[in-house]
Amino acid sequence: MKTFKYIWRNIRRNPIRSLLTILSVGFSLALMTVLYGFLASQETWKNGAAQANRIVVMNIQGFSGALPISAVDDVRATQSVAAAVPFAWFGGSYQDEQMPFAQFATDPNSVFDVWPEYSIPPGELTAFKTNRQGCVLDRRIAARRGWKVGDRVQLKGAIYPFDLDLEISGIFDSPKNTDSLYFHWNYLNEGLKQQSYPNIDNAGTIFARISSSDSIPTVIKSIDDKFGSSDTPTRSQTEAAFAQMFVDMLGNVQVLIRNIGLAVVFSLSLVTANSMAMAIRERVTEIAVLKAIGFPRSRVLFMVLGEACTISMLGGFLGVGMGCLFLQGMNRLLPQFFPFTVMEMLGPWISYGLIAAALLGLISGIVPAIRAAQMSVIDGLRRIA
Amino acid sequence: MSNSNAGETVVVVREVCKEFRRDQLTIPVLSGINLQLSEGDYLALMGPSGSGKTTLLNLIAGLDRPTAGDVIVCGQNLGQSSEGELAKWRSRHVGFIFQMYNLIPVLTAYENVELPLTLTSLSRRQRDDHVKAALEVVGLQDRMDHYPRQLSGGQEQRVAIARAIVTDPTLLVADEPTGDLDAKSAGEILELLHRLNTEFRKTIVMVTHDPNAAARARRILHLEKGLLVSEVVSSRAKESVQ
Numbered sequence: 001m002k003t004f005k006y007i008w009r010n011i012r013r014n015p016i017r018s019l020l021t022i023l024s025v026g027f028s029l030a031l032m033t034v035l036y037g038f039l040a041s042q043e044t045w046k047n048g049a050a051q052a053n054r055i056v057v058m059n060i061q062g063f064s065g066a067l068p069i070s071a072v073d074d075v076r077a078t079q080s081v082a083a084a085v086p087f088a089w090f091g092g093s094y095q096d097e098q099m100p101f102a103q104f105a106t107d108p109n110s111v112f113d114v115w116p117e118y119s120i121p122p123g124e125l126t127a128f129k130t131n132r133q134g135c136v137l138d139r140r141i142a143a144r145r146g147w148k149v150g151d152r153v154q155l156k157g158a159i160y161p162f163d164l165d166l167e168i169s170g171i172f173d174s175p176k177n178t179d180s181l182y183f184h185w186n187y188l189n190e191g192l193k194q195q196s197y198p199n200i201d202n203a204g205t206i207f208a209r210i211s212s213s214d215s216i217p218t219v220i221k222s223i224d225d226k227f228g229s230s231d232t233p234t235r236s237q238t239e240a241a242f243a244q245m246f247v248d249m250l251g252n253v254q255v256l257i258r259n260i261g262l263a264v265v266f267s268l269s270l271v272t273a274n275s276m277a278m279a280i281r282e283r284v285t286e287i288a289v290l291k292a293i294g295f296p297r298s299r300v301l302f303m304v305l306g307e308a309c310t311i312s313m314l315g316g317f318l319g320v321g322m323g324c325l326f327l328q329g330m331n332r333l334l335p336q337f338f339p340f341t342v343m344e345m346l347g348p349w350i351s352y353g354l355i356a357a358a359l360l361g362l363i364s365g366i367v368p369a370i371r372a373a374q375m376s377v378i379d380g381l382r383r384i385a
Numbered sequence: 386m387s388n389s390n391a392g393e394t395v396v397v398v399r400e401v402c403k404e405f406r407r408d409q410l411t412i413p414v415l416s417g418i419n420l421q422l423s424e425g426d427y428l429a430l431m432g433p434s435g436s437g438k439t440t441l442l443n444l445i446a447g448l449d450r451p452t453a454g455d456v457i458v459c460g461q462n463l464g465q466s467s468e469g470e471l472a473k474w475r476s477r478h479v480g481f482i483f484q485m486y487n488l489i490p491v492l493t494a495y496e497n498v499e500l501p502l503t504l505t506s507l508s509r510r511q512r513d514d515h516v517k518a519a520l521e522v523v524g525l526q527d528r529m530d531h532y533p534r535q536l537s538g539g540q541e542q543r544v545a546i547a548r549a550i551v552t553d554p555t556l557l558v559a560d561e562p563t564g565d566l567d568a569k570s571a572g573e574i575l576e577l578l579h580r581l582n583t584e585f586r587k588t589i590v591m592v593t594h595d596p597n598a599a600a601r602a603r604r605i606l607h608l609e610k611g612l613l614v615s616e617v618v619s620s621r622a623k624e625s626v627q
């Protein structure tokens with residue numbers, strides 16, 4: 001369309017200023033996209049957890065409390081429990097990396113029954129079960145570090161006074177990045193015994209898969225009832241509720257993040273409004289000429305508004321694109337904080353940056369646009385002389 | 386309305402007063418102006434700086450409304466028209482030529498000339514025909530892809546004239562069209578206006594300081610302190626009588 005060509009030429013008239021405006025919108029909306037993407041990843045985790053019929057059993061005091069390993073068998077004995085495993089966070093460092101990936105001490109015989117959506121070649125699983133120092137890990141970790149079956153991995157204990165010397169028995173595939181390594185709970189426990197560590201025989205938490213979602217409430221109740229009068233009362237919850245608990249810990253952070261997003265949009269509207277106002281001020285005579293020729297106010301308004309919106313939308317697409325690329329990169333580099341790819345957590349949040357950009361265009365363009373539309377023709381022309 | 390009837394009245398200015406208000410101050414600029422132009426007339430407005438020439442031209446062109454009196458152009462009473470109506474009316478009936486050419490710097494000569502046509506319902510093909518015809522009249526069809534900064538002052542003014550005539554308006558208004566040009570270019574512009582007046586029967590109102598330019602018009606009016614002081618029939622008009 002003719003008008004759009006004119007708008008585009010006006011944007012290119014002062015390319016540096018337009019580019020700077022587009023970049024400032026772009027970088028800020030990229031920041032906003034990353035923040036909202038982070039919130040979206042938590043939602044995705046929660047929603048994914050809701051689909052799995054899994055529950056998490058832990059000490060009523062929370063993560064720091066212990067659960068005796070015998071509790072695993074008690075959970076297994078509960079009606080409708082298909083499989084259960086201890087799941088203890090090791091948190092060791094690899095060479096000089098503090099948090100290379102997640103490591104869990106668990107039961108190799110049942111771990112793939114609790115997470116049936118993970119797949120591992122049967123031979124590798126058998127090797128894992130029979131090798132006390134064996135471990136399995138997410139294919140993404142193996143790919144990133146160039147590890148293969150048979151390689152050895154040394155992990156230095158951070159919480160525990162015990163270092164792991166592991167051999168990779170197998171590599172598993174999972175629908176989403178777990179960024180995890182699993183090894184024998186027994187290996188850790190025996191090692192701790194030898195160090196005369198006080199808190200041995202600790203399962204950490206227990207993950208259990210329930211045969212049908214209908215029976216989850218009954219299972220939770222009967223487990224918590226069973227341990228209610230023991231030394232270690234438990235709190236059981238669905239994996240979704242467990243995820244929600246993590247999300248809730250960030251509750252205020254979420255509000256903060258949302259408000260930062262709004263503040264970004266507001267401060268940006270000042271930047272773009274200023275650059276639009278400057279652009280119009282330089283063109284007073286030209287606008288007067290257009291109006292003399294017969295351009296109606298509406299068309300002048302539309303042109304100025306169109307220019308502001310085009311600039312901010314260019315910034316919006318740039319920002320959302322950069323934000324998504326950044327999230328994608330973080331998913332590869334820091335999967336423990338960004339466990340999902342952008343495609344895996346697609347949702348309305350992806351368009352917030354674009355909506356913000358559109359609003360930005362309207363907010364920053366409306367005042368200069370109305371001014372241009374209402375500007376007196378004869379005063380504008382008089383500026384020439 | 387039809388312009389085919391030769392001698393039809395195009396402009397009527399009747400007892401027009403114009404004053405501007407700045408803060409508390411009222412500045413009277415025009416008082417009791419009467420003027421009538423027929424189709425094909427060519428009027429030169431002269432007078433000292435600040436005498437109200439531009440103000441009168443703006444009233445005739447529908448850019449502003451009189452404080453008192455009537456301005457009726459092409460049958461429209463401009464004083465009683467809304468701003469929106471005036472804009473629409475200008476796009477149909479008036480072509481503008483300014484001292485500083487006032488082309489849009491980011492548009493090519495072709496696009497500048499096309500600009501008034503974007504307000505019409507003409508198809509792209511029809512617009513193209515009109516633009517090329519207008520550029521041909523001013524002799525710049527070979528420069529249509531040039532930007533204003535790539536043209537000389539005289540050429541810019543010719544593009545501006547093409548833009549003014551592309552919608553085939555009845556009335557052309559020119560405010561000191563040669564004021565910023567060298568003698569040769571000024572001569573070309575005046576020649577062009579002369580052709581538009583005689584060949585295309587455009588009614589022209591031109592403000593000028595230059596007696597040589599005024600001499601090309603059919604009528605010359607002098608403004609002094611907001612009053613029309615004398616009407617001179619130009620030498621050209623005398624020639625055509627002889």
Ligand SMILES: Nc1ncnc2c1ncn2[C@@H]1O[C@H](COP(=O)(O)OP(=O)(O)O)[C@@H](O)[C@H]1O
Nearest residue numbers: 405407412414433434435436437438439440441
């Ligand atoms: N918009 C305006 N506001 C106030 N005063 C104006 C305005 N336009 C013109 N004037 C005044 O009106 C007088 C005539 O101006 P103008 O018509 O431009 O004169 P000319 O074109 O003959 O030089 C001048 O004194 C000028 O200052």
Ligand SMILES: [Mg+2]
Nearest residue numbers: 438439440560
């Ligand atoms: Mg003037």
